Amino acid sequence: xxxxxxxxxxxxxxxxxxxxxxxxxxxxxxxxxxxxxxxxxxxxxxxxxxxxxxxxxxxxxxxxxxxxxxxxxxxxxxxxxxxxxxxxxxxxxxxxxxxxxxxxxxxxxxxxxxxxxxxxxxxxxxxxxxxxxxxxxxxxxxxxxxxxxxxxxxxxxxxxxxxxxxxxxxxxxxxxxxxxxxxxxxxxxxxxxxxxxxxxxxxxxxxxxxxxxxxxxxxxxxxxxxxxxxxxxxxxxxxxxxxxxxxxxxxxxxxxxxxxxxxxxxxxxxxxxxxxxxxxxxxxxxxxxxxxxxxxxxxxxxxxxxxxxxxxxxxxxxxxxxxxxxxxxxxxxxxxxxxxxxxxxxxxxxxxxxxxxxx
Numbered sequence: 001x002x003x004x005x006x007x008x009x010x011x012x013x014x015x016x017x018x019x020x021x022x023x024x025x026x027x028x029x030x031x032x033x034x035x036x037x038x039x040x041x042x043x044x045x046x047x048x049x050x051x052x053x054x055x056x057x058x059x060x061x062x063x064x065x066x067x068x069x070x071x072x073x074x075x076x077x078x079x080x081x082x083x084x085x086x087x088x089x090x091x092x093x094x095x096x097x098x099x100x101x102x103x104x105x106x107x108x109x110x111x112x113x114x115x116x117x118x119x120x121x122x123x124x125x126x127x128x129x130x131x132x133x134x135x136x137x138x139x140x141x142x143x144x145x146x147x148x149x150x151x152x153x154x155x156x157x158x159x160x161x162x163x164x165x166x167x168x169x170x171x172x173x174x175x176x177x178x179x180x181x182x183x184x185x186x187x188x189x190x191x192x193x194x195x196x197x198x199x200x201x202x203x204x205x206x207x208x209x210x211x212x213x214x215x216x217x218x219x220x221x222x223x224x225x226x227x228x229x230x231x232x233x234x235x236x237x238x239x240x241x242x243x244x245x246x247x248x249x250x251x252x253x254x255x256x257x258x259x260x261x262x263x264x265x266x267x268x269x270x271x272x273x274x275x276x277x278x279x280x281x282x283x284x285x286x287x288x289x290x291x292x293x294x295x296x297x298x299x300x301x302x303x304x305x306x307x308x309x310x311x312x313x314x315x316x317x318x319x320x321x322x323x324x325x326x327x328x329x330x331x332x333x334x335x336x337x338x339x340x341x342x343x344x345x346x347x348x349x350x351x352x353x354x355x356x357x358x359x
Contacts, residue, residue: 043231048285051225051238052278058242059274062249066257067266080337082254083325087341089251090321091348093210096248097313099356101217101306102128108303113294124307131311135209139320142205147198204259206320207252211269213312214248215276216305222277224302226284227293240358245277247352251321 066085076082105124221244225237252273256266292298322345325331331338 044229044234045285047231047234047238048226048228048281051234051241052281054238055222055241055245055281056274056278059245059249059277060270062246063253063256063270063273065250066253067270076257078330080334080340082257083328083331083337084340084344085250086254086321086325088344088348089247089254090317090325091345091350092247092352093214093251093313093321094317095349095352095356096217096244097310097317099353100244101313102310103356104220105303105306105310108299108306111294111299114296114299124303127304127307128311128314131308132315135213135312135315136319138209139202139205143198143202200260203255204261206316207255207259207261207269209312210255210316210320211252211273213309213316214252215272217309217313218245218248218273218277219280220302220305220309222280223284223287224293226281226286227288228284229288236358240355241277243351243355247348249273251317255321 066082066089073079102124105128109119109124221237221241225234225241228234228237253270256269261269293302326338326341331341
């Protein structure tokens with residue numbers, strides 16, 4: 001089951017990150033690390049504790065909002081409001097990749113604390129590029145697999161119709177002609193429904209890969225907040241993360257809604273998204289006393305994860321969100337909707353870019 005595989009992958013990234021960060025805590029501090037005398041651990045701790053339930057609620061609200069289409073018809077996929085909302089969410093995810101995650105990856109992997117000529121290579125851009133290519137590969141191979149699956153099913157149905165239509169003479173010819181015509185009528189509908197089924201499976205793959213990219217970043221940023229010892233930094237991250245989680249949830253929720261997952265799958269994916277950042281915050285609080293964010297291991301782990309996450313988010317937002325929706329026949333035939341979608345895209349990207357000042 002694909003969701004089970006993604007759950008295992010997410011848990012793998014999560015525990016590997018925690019292990020490497022724990023190891024980095026035992027390393028000697030780099031000369032780039034610094035201690036601020038104004039740091040107040042007690043002051044920072046209250047913001048971290050408040051952030052756990054607040055970020056959790058913000059994530060739940062964001063991811064569930066697009067899933068309320070069963071109760072509010074305007075939120076159903078293919079409506080104008082849904083297209084505009086999804087454009088906003090795509091702008092949020094695009095800005096998250098370019099303005100939040102990618103710069104963090106560059107900052108970590110170009111740190112002067114990383115010694116050696118090897119680190120002069122632009123690893124951040126390289127890792128992001130490879131992640132985007134791998135996302136394309138998953139997207140392409142999954143779609144191809146479902147196409148082949150549908151074609152095999154269609155051929156079996158077609159062979160069965162030929163066998164029924166080929167038997168007997170006289171009245172049998174008349175019956176065969178009737179079945180043949182009837183089969184063709186169904187064949188047209190079958191092709192359309194088959195294509196929509198392939199597209200549905202592809203949308204589900206997109207939703208799952210998008211969640212992988214978002215959750216990897218959420219783990220890193222949650223640990224960063226939890227490990228912060230500065231009240232000013234913790235306060236800024238607390239406020240920014242609430243909006244960050246809500247807007248990202250909006251994008252993921254829209255993708256899940258289009259995938260038409262069953263209730264169990266929706267629950268699992270929503271819970272995973274909602275709890276990852278709060279868990280990251282709690283883990284960061286647990287290792288705050290020994291965590292050294294300037295150690296080489298911590299820099300490499302966070303840099304690699306951020307770069308990979310950026311590549312996934314940028315690819316998904318441009319290819320699977322913006323390109324797919326803005327080239328949709330409904331969007332192309334409606335100038336007003338197209339203008340509103342562009343405005344919504346710019347607003348989403350603009351707000352998320354502004355939040356990059358704090359998180």
